[in-house]
Each structure stands twice: as C-alpha cells, then as structure tokens.
Amino acid sequence: MANIQEIARLAGVSTATISRVINGHPHVSESTRKKVIELIEQLDYVPNGNAISLKKGATCLIGIVAVAFNPLLIRFMQAFTQSAEKHGFNITLFITNGQAEKELVALEMLKRKQLDAIVCVLRSNEWNVIESYTKYGPIVTWQRLENSNIPSVFMDQYEAYCTGLEHLYSKGYRKILSIYPMPNGLNTKERMRAHSDFVLKYGIPAEKFPVFQGKTLVRDGEELARWWISQINRPDAVFCANDEVAAGFITVIRRLGFSVPGDVGIIGFDNTEVAHLLDLTTIHYPVDQQAENAFTIIQNMIDTTTKELIPLNYTLVERQST
Amino acid sequence: MANIQEIARLAGVSTATISRVINGHPHVSESTRKKVIELIEQLDYVPNGNAISLKKGATCLIGIVAVAFNPLLIRFMQAFTQSAEKHGFNITLFITNGQAEKELVALEMLKRKQLDAIVCVLRSNEWNVIESYTKYGPIVTWQRLENSNIPSVFMDQYEAYCTGLEHLYSKGYRKILSIYPMPNGLNTKERMRAHSDFVLKYGIPAEKFPVFQGKTLVRDGEELARWWISQINRPDAVFCANDEVAAGFITVIRRLGFSVPGDVGIIGFDNTEVAHLLDLTTIHYPVDQQAENAFTIIQNMIDTTTKELIPLNYTLVERQST
DNA sequence: TTGTACGCGTTATCAG
DNA sequence: CTGATAACGCGTACAA
Numbered sequence: 001m002a003n004i005q006e007i008a009r010l011a012g013v014s015t016a017t018i019s020r021v022i023n024g025h026p027h028v029s030e031s032t033r034k035k036v037i038e039l040i041e042q043l044d045y046v047p048n049g050n051a052i053s054l055k056k057g058a059t060c061l062i063g064i065v066a067v068a069f070n071p072l073l074i075r076f077m078q079a080f081t082q083s084a085e086k087h088g089f090n091i092t093l094f095i096t097n098g099q100a101e102k103e104l105v106a107l108e109m110l111k112r113k114q115l116d117a118i119v120c121v122l123r124s125n126e127w128n129v130i131e132s133y134t135k136y137g138p139i140v141t142w143q144r145l146e147n148s149n150i151p152s153v154f155m156d157q158y159e160a161y162c163t164g165l166e167h168l169y170s171k172g173y174r175k176i177l178s179i180y181p182m183p184n185g186l187n188t189k190e191r192m193r194a195h196s197d198f199v200l201k202y203g204i205p206a207e208k209f210p211v212f213q214g215k216t217l218v219r220d221g222e223e224l225a226r227w228w229i230s231q232i233n234r235p236d237a238v239f240c241a242n243d244e245v246a247a248g249f250i251t252v253i254r255r256l257g258f259s260v261p262g263d264v265g266i267i268g269f270d271n272t273e274v275a276h277l278l279d280l281t282t283i284h285y286p287v288d289q290q291a292e293n294a295f296t297i298i299q300n301m302i303d304t305t306t307k308e309l310i311p312l313n314y315t316l317v318e319r320q321s322t
Numbered sequence: 323m324a325n326i327q328e329i330a331r332l333a334g335v336s337t338a339t340i341s342r343v344i345n346g347h348p349h350v351s352e353s354t355r356k357k358v359i360e361l362i363e364q365l366d367y368v369p370n371g372n373a374i375s376l377k378k379g380a381t382c383l384i385g386i387v388a389v390a391f392n393p394l395l396i397r398f399m400q401a402f403t404q405s406a407e408k409h410g411f412n413i414t415l416f417i418t419n420g421q422a423e424k425e426l427v428a429l430e431m432l433k434r435k436q437l438d439a440i441v442c443v444l445r446s447n448e449w450n451v452i453e454s455y456t457k458y459g460p461i462v463t464w465q466r467l468e469n470s471n472i473p474s475v476f477m478d479q480y481e482a483y484c485t486g487l488e489h490l491y492s493k494g495y496r497k498i499l500s501i502y503p504m505p506n507g508l509n510t511k512e513r514m515r516a517h518s519d520f521v522l523k524y525g526i527p528a529e530k531f532p533v534f535q536g537k538t539l540v541r542d543g544e545e546l547a548r549w550w551i552s553q554i555n556r557p558d559a560v561f562c563a564n565d566e567v568a569a570g571f572i573t574v575i576r577r578l579g580f581s582v583p584g585d586v587g588i589i590g591f592d593n594t595e596v597a598h599l600l601d602l603t604t605i606h607y608p609v610d611q612q613a614e615n616a617f618t619i620i621q622n623m624i625d626t627t628t629k630e631l632i633p634l635n636y637t638l639v640e641r642q643s644t
Numbered sequence: 645t646t647g648t649a650c651g652c653g654t655t656a657t658c659a660g
Numbered sequence: 661c662t663g664a665t666a667a668c669g670c671g672t673a674c675a676a
Binding site for chain 1: 656
C-alpha cells in the first residue's frame with residue numbers, strides 16, 4: 001500500500017507538500033496540487049488513520065457503554081450517533097451484560113488513547129472506579145449519581161409525575177392507581193414520592209389498592225386489565241409505568257367492551273411510538289435531547305468550548321385516553 | 323502522560339527492556355522486571371494504543387454495518403461481539419438507515435487501517451462498490467449475493483420452508499395458507515417456490531386465498547386473525563412469516579374462543595423468545611452460529627488459518643400449535 | 645540478559 | 661511556494 005513518502009517521491013516533491021494538499025492547506029501552487037492529486041488517485045492512496053491518530057492524539061471514536069439493549073437505549077444511541085457523526089465521530093459499542101470487566105475494557109481504551117470519550121449509559125462498575133478514569137478523557141452518563149463530578153444528563157421524574165397526576169385530577173379522576181417500574185429503582189422512588197405528596201395535597205381518601213411494581217411490559221398491562229375488570233371497587237384512572245404497560249392495558253380493556261376515558265382514564269410514560277398509535281396520553285421524555293446534550297458536553301470538554309445545552313423538559317402529551 | 327521512554331529513563335534501562343516486560347517476553351532478569359513493573363504502576367503507565375496500532379498495522383477493531391436495528395440483528399450482533407471479544411476484538415457500529423455514505427465511512431476506515439475487518443450485515447451500497455474494498459481487509463456479509471467473492475453466512479430458506487410444510491401435511495393439514503415477509507425479498511421468493519412445489523408434489527387442489535405479503539409484525543398477525551375468522555372457507559393451517567405474526571394470530575384466535583391446533587394449525591419462523599412463550603411450532607434459525615461463523619471467516623482471513631465453520635441447519639421445533 | 649537504532653506514516657515547525 | 665526534519669510512542673532486528 002502506498003504511503004505519503006511514495007507519493008512524494010513520485011511527484012518529485014516533499015512529504016510536507018503532499019500533506020498540505022491532502023489537508024487542503026494553502027500555499028501550494030496550482031500546478032503541483034494538480035499533479036499530486038492525480039498521483040494520489042492513480043495510486044489509490046489514503047492516509048493511514050493510525051499514524052494520524054498517533055500524531056494528533058485523538059481517534060474521533062467515542063465509546064458507548066451500556067448493560068443491555070432496550071428500546072429507549074436504542075433511541076438514545078441513535079440520537080447520540082447522529083450528533084457525533086455530524087462532527088466526524090464514530091461510535092464503538094460495549095454491551096456489558098452487567099460484567100464489570102467489559103466496562104473496564106472501554107475505560108482502558110480511553111486511557112490508551114484509542115477512545116476520545118465515553119458515554120456510560122448504564123454503568124456496571126462502582127462510580128468511584130469510573131471516576132478514576134475521568135482524567136484520561138471525558139466521561140458522561142445517563143444515570144443519576146451523587147458525590148461525583150461525572151457530568152450526567154439524568155432527569156428527575158418527580159415533577160413530571162406530579163404533572164401527570166395534576167392532569168388526571170383536573171379531568172375529574174379521584175381514584176388513581178399508580179403502576180411503578182422496577183422496584184428499588186430511583187425512578188420508582190421519585191414517582192412514589194410524587195404520588196403520596198399528591199394524595200396529601202388534595203386530601204384524597206386512601207384506597208385499598210395493591211402496590212404494583214416492576215411492571216414494564218405489554219404483558220403486564222394486559223394482566224393489569226384483567227385485574228381491573230375483576231375488581232368491584234375499581235380505580236377510575238391508571239398511571240402506567242410506561243407506554244408499553246398502558247398499551248397492554250388499554251387494548252384489553254377496550255376489547256372487552258369498556259370505554260376509555262369514560263370507565264377509566266389511562267396515562268403512560270415516555271411518549272414512544274405505541275402511545276402515538278393508540279392515542280394515549282403520556283409524558284414526553286426527551287431522550288433525543290439528552291443524547292444531544294451528552295455529545296455537547298463531550299464536545300465542550302474536548303474543545304474547551306461552552307456550547308449551550310438544550311433545556312430538558314418533560315411535557316404532558318394530552319390525547320384521547322384521559 | 324508518561325511514555326515508554328520516561329519509564330526507561332527512570333528505571334535506568336532501555337525502552338527495549340520495558341517493552342519486553344510489558345509484553346511478557348522472556349530474557350529479562352527477575353530483578354529488573356520487578357523494578358520496571360513497580361515503576362509502571364507508580365507512574366500509572368499504559369502503552370499508547372495508537373502507536374501500537376501504527377506499528378502492528380492492526381487495531382483489533384471490527385466494524386458492523388447494518389441498515390437498522392431489529393431483534394434478529396441484535397441477536398446477531400451480540401453473538402458476533404461475544405466471539406470477537408474472546409479474541410480481543412472490539413466492535414464499532416455503523417447504522418446506516420439506508421444511507422450509502424454512512425456505509426462508505428466504514429469502508430473508508432477499513433482502507434485507512436482503522437478497522438481490521440467489516441461485517442456488512444445488511445448492505446446499503448451496491449455489491450460491486452463493497453467488493454472494491456475487499457482488497458483492504460476481510461468483508462463478510464449476512465445477505466446472499468451473486469457473482470461476488472465476498473464471503474457470506476447467508477442461508478437459503480427453501481429447504482427449511484419445505485420441512486415446515488411437510489410437517490403440516492403429516493399432521494393432516496391440507497388447506498395451508500402461507501404468509502410471506504417482505505415482497506421482492508429473496509426469502510419471500512424462496513418460500514413461494516417451496517410452497518408451489520409442495521402443492522404440486524401432493525396434488526393439493528388450489529384454494530382461492532389472497533396472497534399475504536409484507537406481514538412481519540404482531541399487529542399483522544392480529545389482523546390476519548380477524549380476516550381468518552371472517553371467512554367461510556378457512557385455511558386449516560397458517561404458515562406465518564415469522565414468530566411475531568404467529569404470536570399475534572394465535573393470541574387473537576384463542577381469545578375469541580377458537581382452538582389451536584384443533585380449528586387451525588399455526589407455525590412460525592425464527593424460533594424467537596415469543597415462540598417459546600406461546601408454545602408455537604416454528605423453524606429454528608441459527609443466527610448465533612451464523613455470527614460465530616462470520617467471525618471465524620474473518621479470523622481465518624486475518625491469520626490465514628482454516629478453522630472449521632459450524633454447519634448451519636434449520637430445524638423444526640415442534641410445539642403445541644400444530 | 646541488555647542496549648542501539650531504525651521503521652511504522654503523519655503532521656507541523658522553521659528555515660529558505 | 662517548498663523542503664528538511666523533529667516529533668508522536670512503540671516494537672524488534674541485530675549487535676553486544
């Protein structure tokens with residue numbers, strides 16, 4: 001494979017000139033530029049990327065680290081990739097399946113200068129381990145963390161959940177059942193707090209509904225519907241853990257002849273494709289903007305600029321289910 | 323950041339010795355080895371990956387190129403990544419959304435030696451364009467291609483489809499309806515050919531069923547069920563395009579009081595999670611082994627070895643739906 | 645067992 | 661407008 005020296009030799013000029021031509025630098029006579037370009041095309045020459053990386057100390061490669069695939073994560077990845085691509089960065093992927101060592105592979109590559117930055121979407125190691133690598137390059141995360149100086153694009157769900165509850169209240173619903181995502185998860189805690197504050201605020205009498213947790217699938221929503229139908233004292237509104245659960249719920253409820261929002265109001269979370277499809281009221285979750293911000297943060301750290309971040313806001317998307 | 327020369331200077335030895343210690347080469351006295359290792363840890367030194375890549379002419383990075391995400395592709399990716407990891411390779415991802423230029427980014431990185439190989443799962447450029455890059459490194463694909471010397475782990479579906487049809491026949495089904503995936507797709511063509519050969523072979527009288535194509539979603543299966551119920555002359559078995567369609571079909575059919583496999587036999591394709599869940603007869607599709615083979619092919623090309631490939635076979639997975 | 649010195653392929657500074 | 665040459669950081673013949 002031809003290298004820059006061979007081109008230089010054949011063109012009868014120095015490597016410096018070749019470099020100038022390749023990188024579009026000024027101060028090259030039109031005639032030599034022509035000749036060089038011709039030669040480059042003839043020999044099918046391209047610069048060696050590793051040599052450039054070595055010289056520049058950067059690879060234009062960003063690592064994305066995550067535990068596993070899921071629809072929200074894929075959305076994040078795609079949005080991040082899109083931002084990164086615009087600025088010439090490519091993505092290398094590390095799916096850890098919860099194995100800390102795989103995450104360390106990525107962190108080590110950062111240290112060895114094979115990665116310019118890392119987005120640790122869902123971590124596997126302890127934060128202090130990850131933090132010890134921040135000196136080798138930008139590391140950004142999607143999760144919340146305390147007592148750490150790793151930038152994060154995490155969003156607290158308390159306010160958003162309140163907004164959803166207030167919406168239901170304003171629509172006249174009083175017997176509201178909340179379905180929570182993963183138990184022990186931070187999001188579940190925040191939503192529970194929002195719900196109990198809400199109950200307190202309006203002095204809503206306590207209902208004897210069971211606590212539903214760890215419900216995140218369409219299937220869970222379907223089961224929930226069967227539970228709802230079997231009850232004598234039914235909730236008049238259900239705030240689902242996400243749009244999938246809401247989708248399962250509304251589908252079964254309607255199929256069996258009940259009316260939404262008449263017999264029961266339903267609200268989802270995330271504003272995914274299915275919420276649009278089934279006309280579900282939901283909370284819009286700006287994953288794409290979070291991803292964009294994640295890239296902007298990295299960019300700011302690399303170029304020491306201070307490009308503004310997009311303000312992140314949940315918004316209520318009101319549709320026919322409430 | 324410390325480099326090898328600094329370690330050498332501080333240890334009072336040459337860089338060659340440091341290199342030997344790092345790479346576990348013999349012929350280093352125990353005492354100097356100890357001293358060097360200590361110094362390396364003290365200074366938190368790691369070799370610069372780009373320098374090594376430049377020197378070795380390899381990055382241990384393999385690109386995966388695909389049009390978009392889908393469950394089968396994710397399975398392929400995960401299996402491939404697992405094989406690659408065992409041999410110290412990492413994956414960088416290129417999702418093209420059908421844009422040929424994005425695929426070219428990957429191909430150019432191969433040319434520039436930033437990628438050691440490429441798995442072109444679902445291509446965006448014409449084959450001859452991709453083929454022109456094979457001289458820069460191994461390129462393997464998941465798709466079928468003609469008149470080309472790009473290795474492929476594609477599997478023809480004709481035999482597999484025949485097996486499924488024979489199975490239905492042996493179970494006594496005679497009015498079999500086939501639901502096909504994407505129109506114009508090679509797989510659809512092969513399955514159609516298998517079906518018409520099957521009809522001919524057993525002299526099955528022609529039925530006036532419509533041709534269903536482009537059905538690949540749960541939703542499609544649900545619609546199909548409503549169509550089936552509305553018919554007077556119903557198929558007694560349905561060979562679905564994939565497990566998702568079969569899942570939608572069987573769920574609705576059963577919910578509305580029909581019996582499977584009594585009223586209708588159902589068979590899916592791919593043997594995904596949902597087929598197991600709903601106890602669907604299906605055709606097992608060895609994606610994981612295809613991915614392993616893809617890596618083995620690459621490995622063989624890089625190391626000029628001739629490691630054996632895993633034989634790829636579809637198998638009928640008989641369950642309760644037939 | 646250890647060291648010297650060159651090559652990997654570029655970029656960039658500085659002199660001309 | 662152009663060229664020599666010093667980095668960038670490492671691996672490895674070859675010599676000692």
